[in-house]
Amino acid sequence: MNNFESLIQGFVSALTFTNLAFGLLGTFLGTLVGVLPGIGPALAIALLLPITYTVSPSSALIMFAAIYYGAMYGGSTTSILLNTPGESGSVITALEGNKMARRGQAGAALATAAIGSFIAGTIATTILAFTAPSIADLAIKVGAADYVALMLVAFTTVSSLLGSSQIRGFISLTIGLVLGLVGADLQSGLSRLTFGNQAAVEGIETVPVIVSIFALGEALYIAARFKELGWNIIPMKGRALMSRQDWKRSWKPWIRGTFLGFPLGVIPAGGSEVPTFLSYSVEKKLSKHPENLGREQLRELQDLKLQITQMQLEHLYRYSH
């Protein structure tokens, strides 16, 4: 009963006018910063950290959470409209959401992303509130070996599912592995592929890789096709609403995404890329029309990220007490 009381106590302190206002401010700033291409939720929090110095700890925590959710939403916007994800978790959103936008369904894509995140985030938070300690015990038992196995499943299935050519998919995966090799090996300090460059020793960060592949790749692709296509601005048709069909199609992936993302988000080393890629391949497999179905699935990916924040916030909370 004690846990439950603490939960209610939490609502009491959160639901004051000041704290709600901080929440609103946080989501606003988070969306604003998250919309900048290449800036993901984690970076947005880091950038806006100084703003929270002056407020009380509980308001600051509320603001952090709000910034994170806002940045996530901002990130899905750039992923869908500009094909530029801000962090590894929104890669899938860009892959499929942008295809939807090109088909003139940008509004629906944005709405699905937002509502999907909200629903899954709410479910995950509720589960977390009640089961966090027991799940954490389980999560600690998941070791490095299991995590490597999981990564292998997530990335290989996705490489083979994306596009029509399996061999090209696997080549992309291997190129990614080559990029990951750059820098000093953590165990031995052996510097790999650095060619004597000091800056390369630290390795290549994920965000530059994502921005180069998506944003620069997109710019160069448009340039190479300019003579043929000219200015082809896709109109944002339709309101940002989901039709009845959209709901019907999306609710199952959302729920599945939540339950895939939640346990994986609890694993200490877990990032958001593995659950999102796994979720994507699950939905692709389950889909009856894999070519045009991929789209709604991307949304749940968002949710998975939310859970991870929740875990992080909890750590923050524990440290601060």
Add this chain to the structure above:
Amino acid sequence: MKLPAGAKSELIFASSLFALGLIVFVDTVREKLPAFNLTVSPKLFPYLISIILMTLSALLAIQIIRGNQAIPEGVEEGEPIEKSDFKTFSIVLASLFAFLLLIERAGFIIAASITFFGITVAFDNKRHLRAAVFGTLFIVIIYLSFTRFLNVPLPAGIFKGIL
């Protein structure tokens, strides 16, 4: 033997992948191992990855020669593929390289403004003066909002101490 149309450029791609694998392999051979013992050598993964990459690129080359070509996004199978627009492409690429070269030396404002201007020229913008003025203004606003509001230092270059 006659190659299918478009196969040549794809073979160049496949061979550059092979070269990448080879670079990884050679680099791994050349690195000296640290003095202490490790259960798994830090060279194992680079070797594995380079061999996989070389094998895959060889397989890709075989597929290409057999006529299994990549289909560009948005193009149906069998449709003719337009020639790439190398003029626009190279101006955009040059603008990006200009950014890389200038960012440390001249600073963010100059580097980004030149890149921005180069890209508007590449995409056939006729009103050069307007593009230059608004581009620079936009970049200055971005620079100031990052450095002042978000406290993210961007390379100041020659404007060090002024802006």
